[in-house]
Amino acid sequence: MTSDPSPAWRGKLLTVCGMLIIVGAATAMTYLHTAGQSDQLLRWSIVMALLAVSGLLMFIRGLSSLAAPQARPDAGNLLPAMQRDGLQQTALTLESRLEHAPIALFCVESKGQEKNVSPLNGNARRLIAPGRVIEVSQLYEQIIAQAVGKRSMICFETEQGQERALLASSSLTLQSQAQLIVALMPVESELQMEAQQAWQKLIRVLTHEIMNSLTPVASLSSTAQDMLNDLQLPQQNAADLALALDAISRRAHGLVNFVGSYRSLANVPVAQLERVQLQALLARISSLVSPMWQSRGGEIQFSVEPANLEAMLDPAQLEQALINLIKNAFEATASVQPAIVSIRAQxxxxxxxxxxxxxxxxxxxxxxxxxxxxxxxxxREHGSGIGLALVRQLVQGNGGTVRYADSVGGGARFIISL
Structure with a gap:
């Protein structure tokens, strides 16, 4: 099997052939004019002219081929086919790993005084997609301001509330152009979980120690009151002692009940997940809380989209979390007429x-x-600080998150994601 001639060899061949045809045609025409054969001169002159034009075109084409820059051998073609396939597979593997990296990656490129930020993988594109970050330009400003080789914590607003994230960056130069690669890892859920666990440990220790101290006080005050009746004391002194012991007993029992209420934060049972229809769950909540809102002229709205929406969760714990949020809304709208609360699942x-x-x-x-x-x-002035803390713990126990988000029309907005 023979290979096709190279472009350079083909150009030389066309040039030589074109030159020979032109010289031959010119020689023939000179001979015809010298011979003086007038009857055939015109016919042969036309033939030789056409032949000369063909030779000229061939000559020009050959020169063009020689003048054109010769393509250098492709480096990939010099590699064995197996090695070339291996490099392509490696490139695809690296691209796939970058695309599915569990952090958001951005590239910062400088063009004069302007710096442009572009997402590099799927997590980065999802982060700036509609429904996540509210102000993408503000996020990009924080990314551009990130110092090379440093780590920092940033905050930005999302549709689900404020989000905190860890930023880290490194610089590199590609094709003589400096670039900055910035990695962004949202850590809001992890920070909330750590804080919740720390509070649980603190509450567990405090309630244990306080209860150990209060229980004997309450018991002894009751015993002292009984003993007081058997003592022969002046009436005024006996009355003062009885009042003091009664105050101690009441306060001790009150503190025991107060501390006991905080045990709910430290002893939330493990969630028992099951498939739950949201329409039925919200209907049960509506039967409990609607009369309370209607009694003061308020309105409570429930909606589920789609109507057959189901989820795996602990129904009792989610009901408790939603009731706490509705109660919180009830107290927050005490001075609003008409008071409205909306619960929407989708x-x-x-x-x-x-x-x-x-x-x-x-x-x-x-x-x-x-x-x-x-x-x-x-x-609130007399609030216990338990309600929302318990909501977060119940939601986290079901594998979800709860955030506070600004509402466009004003008011409070809590978002639970499961």
Whole structure:
């Protein structure tokens, strides 16, 4: 089997042949004119002219082939086929690993004084997609400001509330152009879980120690009251002692009940997951809380989309979490007429259950949002600080998250994702 001639050899061949045809045609025409054969001169002159034109075209084509830059051998063609396939497979593997990396990767490129940020993998594109980050430009500003080789914690607003993330960056140069690769890892859920576990341990220790001290006090005060009746004391002294012992006993029992209420944060049972129809679950909650809202002229709204929506969860624990949020909304809208609370369940991105509880109250001040789920913290004067802390613990026990998010129309909005 012979291979095709190279472009250079083909060009040389065309040039030589074209030159020979032109010279031959010119020689023939000169001979015809010299011979003087007038009857055939015109016919042969036309033939020789056409032949000369053909030779000229062939000559020009050959020169063009010689003048054109010769393609250098492709380096890939010099590699054995097996090695070339191996390199392609390696490239595809690296690209696939980058695309499915469990963190969001961004590239920062400089063009003069301007810096452009672009997502590099699926997690980064999902993060800036509609329904996640509210202000993408603000997130990009924080990415651009990230110092090379440093780690920092940033905050940004999402549709599900405020999110905290860890940023890390490194620089590299590709094709003489400096670039910055920035890795972003959301850690809000992990930080919430760690904080919740720390509070659980603290509450468990405090309630144990306080209960150990209060129980004997309550018991001894009751015993002292009984003994007082057997003592022969002046009436005024006996009355004063009885009043003091009664105050001690009442206060001790009150503290025992108060501390006991916080045990619920430290002793939440393990969630028993089962398939639950959201329509039926919300109907049960409606029968419990609707009369309370209607009694003061308020309105409570429930919606499930689609109507046959189901999820794997602990129904008792989710009911308790939603009742706590509805109670919180009831207290927050005490001065609003008409008071309205809406509970909406639907599927969100990734086929996750999303439940929103929103009201038309005053909402939560921005400087307090970071603390509302902290145990013992309350925005109300006589609040215990248990309700929202218990909500978060119940939701986390079901493998979900609960966030506070700003509402466009005002009021508070809590989002549960399961």
């Amino acid at each position: 599927l969100s991105r990734g086929a996750r259950l999303r439940i929103e509880v929103s009201d038309n109250g005053p909402g939560v001040p921005k400087d307090l949002i970071a603390h509302i789920f902290t145990p013992f913290f309350s925005t």
